[in-house]
Amino acid sequence: MQPLDDALLLDIWARRDARRRADCDDCADLLASVRMAGDAHLDEWPLGRCQTALLELRCATFGATLEAAMDCPQCGARLEFELDGDALLKIQRDGSADHADAPALCVQGLGFRLPTRRDLVAVSGLGDERDAVVALARSCCIDDPARVEWTEALLASLDAAFEAADPLGNLQLSLACPDCCCVWDQPLDLPRYFREEIDVRARALLVEVHRLARAYGWSERDILGMAPARRKAYLELLA
Numbered sequence: 034m035q036p037l038d039d040a041l042l043l044d045i046w047a048r049r050d051a052r053r054r055a056d057c058d059d060c061a062d063l064l065a066s067v068r069m070a071g072d073a074h075l076d077e078w079p080l081g082r083c084q085t086a087l088l089e090l091r092c093a094t095f096g097a098t099l100e101a102a103m104d105c106p107q108c109g110a111r112l113e114f115e116l117d118g119d120a121l122l123k124i125q126r127d128g129s130a131d132h133a134d135a136p137a138l139c140v141q142g143l144g145f146r147l148p149t150r151r152d153l154v155a156v157s158g159l160g161d162e163r164d165a166v167v168a169l170a171r172s173c174c175i176d177d178p179a180r181v182e183w184t185e186a187l188l189a190s191l192d193a194a195f196e197a198a199d200p201l202g203n204l205q206l207s208l209a210c211p212d213c214c215c216v217w218d219q220p221l222d223l224p225r226y227f228r229e230e231i232d233v234r235a236r237a238l239l240v241e242v243h244r245l246a247r248a249y250g251w252s253e254r255d256i257l258g259m260a261p262a263r264r265k266a267y268l269e270l271l272a
């Protein structure tokens with residue numbers, strides 16, 4: 034996986050507001066920005082595959098360690114921790130490898146495919162959570178969904194099967210507060226996390242471009258096209 038280069042990173046940052054849509058679209062939007070796949074293909078990707086591609090891009094660009102911070106929902110204490118991007122990618126590889134020979138999942142005798150971004154968008158307008166879960170299950174059922182009775186047991190088994198086959202599709206972090214011993218699950222919003230990193234990096238790049246352009250009269254394009262080591266050397270000369 035190639036890292037985002039500085040010029041593309043700045044483009045993505047500048048287009049951010051124009052392209053911002055619902056959260057579930059964000060992952061595919063980011064990937065579409067780097068032209069890893071056409072938008073139509075991304076709609077058909079299982080959610081975990083989309084997340085995996087985004088995580089690979091993130092790790093190639095900023096390294097395998099993800100630093101995160103979160104407030105305890107009970108006492109408000111600040112928790113700071115690191116996630117290992119390579120380990121997360123391995124979880125997804127191991128999960129999907131188990132199903133590589135049989136892309137359709139069999140749950141309680143029924144056949145299912147993995148949910149995609151298109152499925153999620155289709156049910157996102159349903160206000161009732163159970164209605165949304167059933168609608169998602171129906172759209173992923175490759176048998177005759179009209180004849181299926183959507184019991185709680187079937188929905189729970191299906192949820193577990195989706196998670197096992199496509200772990201990064203719905204990534205939950207299990208967190209524990211060292212101060213009050215509160216334990217909770219927190220979804221990892223990878224697109225948002227990566228977006229925030231891109232924002233920080235883009236703002237730093239703008240400062241670098243501004244300083245070099247003002248000192249030497251070079252264009253933004255020339256400055257961004259410069260090898261990072263050379264750019265850094267010029268910035269040190271100015272300091």
Ligand SMILES: [Zn+2]
Nearest residue numbers: 105108210213
């Ligand atoms: Zn706490």
